[in-house]
Amino acid sequence: MKAIIDWQQKKYQVDFSKPTDISISMVSGSANPNAFHIPSPRFEPIQVGDFIGSVALGSGANCENLFINAHGNGTHTECIGHITKERISINQSLKQFHFVAQVITLEPVQLADGNRVVLANGVEEQLADGIEALIIRTLPNTEAKLVQTYSGQNPTYIEPKLATLIANKGIHHLLIDLPSVDPEEDAGAMLAHKAFWQCPNAPRTEATISEMVYVPNSIADGTYFLNLQIASLETDASPAKPLLYHLELPD
Numbered sequence: 001m002k003a004i005i006d007w008q009q010k011k012y013q014v015d016f017s018k019p020t021d022i023s024i025s026m027v028s029g030s031a032n033p034n035a036f037h038i039p040s041p042r043f044e045p046i047q048v049g050d051f052i053g054s055v056a057l058g059s060g061a062n063c064e065n066l067f068i069n070a071h072g073n074g075t076h077t078e079c080i081g082h083i084t085k086e087r088i089s090i091n092q093s094l095k096q097f098h099f100v101a102q103v104i105t106l107e108p109v110q111l112a113d114g115n116r117v118v119l120a121n122g123v124e125e126q127l128a129d130g131i132e133a134l135i136i137r138t139l140p141n142t143e144a145k146l147v148q149t150y151s152g153q154n155p156t157y158i159e160p161k162l163a164t165l166i167a168n169k170g171i172h173h174l175l176i177d178l179p180s181v182d183p184e185e186d187a188g189a190m191l192a193h194k195a196f197w198q199c200p201n202a203p204r205t206e207a208t209i210s211e212m213v214y215v216p217n218s219i220a221d222g223t224y225f226l227n228l229q230i231a232s233l234e235t236d237a238s239p240a241k242p243l244l245y246h247l248e249l250p251d
Contacts, residue, residue, distance in 0.1 A: 007100050008130055012247040014225045019243040022213045023075035024146055033212055035150040035179035038072025070237040077210040077230050078237035080197045083190050089234040094208055099173060101133035101226035108138055108156045120162035133173035133226050134166055137215040145214050150179040157183050163195035175210040210240050223247055
């Protein structure tokens with residue numbers, strides 16, 4: 001299936017049969033990325049009386065309970081409700097799911113205190129006009145990110161100045177391959193989250209942050225068509241499945 005996308009006064013072709021999934025698949029157990037000391041996900045057959053939801057154990061059907069925490073177990077999309085007293089859900093916030101997005105690759109800088117930070121320096125010059133979503137791939141970019149244990153490791157984060165820049169450019173959806181835009185330990189400051197959502201002064205309730213994506217090296221920097229998928233959950237974050245499609249000029 002192919003479609004024509006009209007963007008920036010040009011018409012681009014999108015082949016929906018050729019997506020690139022930049023989510024990390026979630027499995028039961030420890031073979032997942034892990035952050036903030038959140039327990040690993042568990043998928044377990046339900047047991048009700050004599051019924052056990054497992055064909056392998058003799059039942060007629062598989063039926064599992066899923067024990068997960070979106071923020072620490074893999075690719076997820078979160079809304080401003082992540083940092084507000086008011087209960088705002090990702091299902092309320094994300095109402096559109098297709099965007100023109102840009103992939104950029106940035107190398108974190110190690111500060112004098114040992115922290116690794118993605119800085120705003122030089123980013124504005126790289127941003128295309130009119131993009132609705134920004135996908136940041138950080139270096140080094142290896143498949144270790146698929147199972148990385150971030151808990152207790154003080155992982156890389158972005159400086160609030162970069163979050164402010166992205167918000168001021170009118171970009172509503174930020175996707176990164178880090179466990180958080182903020183430091184693992186910041187005494188609850190959440191400065192980059194607040195800067196991106198412009199909270200509390202001018203809250204961007206429709207904006208989202210997706211964390212722990214994985215952008216393969218086979219995906220070049222540039223503009224793409226993004227389909228950002230979530231579950232319809234009335235909580236601040238959901239496991240997510242962002243899909244990228246090449247934007248091509250028609251023949």
